[in-house]
Amino acid sequence: MALKNQFSSFDFECGTDEAGRGCLAGPVTAAAVVLPPTFKNTILNDSKQxxxxxxxxxxPIIETEAIAFSVQHIFENEIDDINILNASIKAMHASIAQLRVIPNYIVVDGNKFKPYESIPYTTIIKGDCKFINIAAASILAKTYRDIYMEKIHEEFPMYNWKQNKGYPTKEHRAAIKKYGITKYHRKSFRLLPEQYRLDL
Incomplete structure (x- = not known):
């Protein structure tokens, strides 16, 4: 099924999405993208697909053809301080704030968001499978975060972040049991062994 270009009839509709919400290590990363109304790409879909x-x-196609785009990370210490939902929304707000055009409508993947400035918005469950601007944001959020996780993998190769990107795979959890945690781990996440968690 072809993705729709826009939800609203506004000139500068911004799609936003995040990546890395369910990870044990690394940032949550969000992107905001404003595409031209005529943008077309046959490969572009939800990044998870x-x-x-x-x-x-x-x-690079999205970066070149977008009217505006921005990608922002919120790091593990802040995730632990404000919780992952608030950190995800904060990352989306930060990416919208850095766009070189002010959007006049925002479409958000999922069902949770807080108002940004006074810009009207709509949350759309599975929006990255329905609208091309949200799909583009999901791809930028995922690729920028993956590149970051590959970079920090070099520092701590035993967790194999270049492969699992910080998600709680069996291998990642086994490495935490064996080596403990790093400065990149989120200490508030329940999948961490009890001795490392902040919430106890």
Whole structure:
């Protein structure tokens, strides 16, 4: 099914989405994207439906053709301070704030958001499978976060973040049991062994 270009009839509708919400390590990353109303791409879909190769292929296309885009990380200490939902929304707000045009409508993937300035918005469950601007944001959020996780993998290769990107895979959890946690781990997450958690 082809994705729709826009939800509203506004000139500068911004799609926003985040990546890394369910991870044990690394930032939550959000992107905001304003695409031209005529933008078309046959490969572009929700980033979770695409291979890594296709996402990396789409990244420069989105960056080149977008009217505006921005990507922002919120790091683990802040996630622990304000919780992952608030951190995800804060990352989306930060990415919208950095756009070089002020959007006049915002469409958000999922069902949770807080008003940004006085810009009207709509939350759309599975929005990244329905609207091309949210799908583009999901791809930028995912690719930028993956690149960051590959970079910090070099510092702590035993967790294999270049492969699991900080998600709670069996291998990642086994490495935490064996080596403990790093400065990049989120200490408020329940999947961490009890001795490392902040909430006890």
């Amino acid at each position: 695409l291979s890594e190769k296709k996402r990396m292929l789409l990244k």
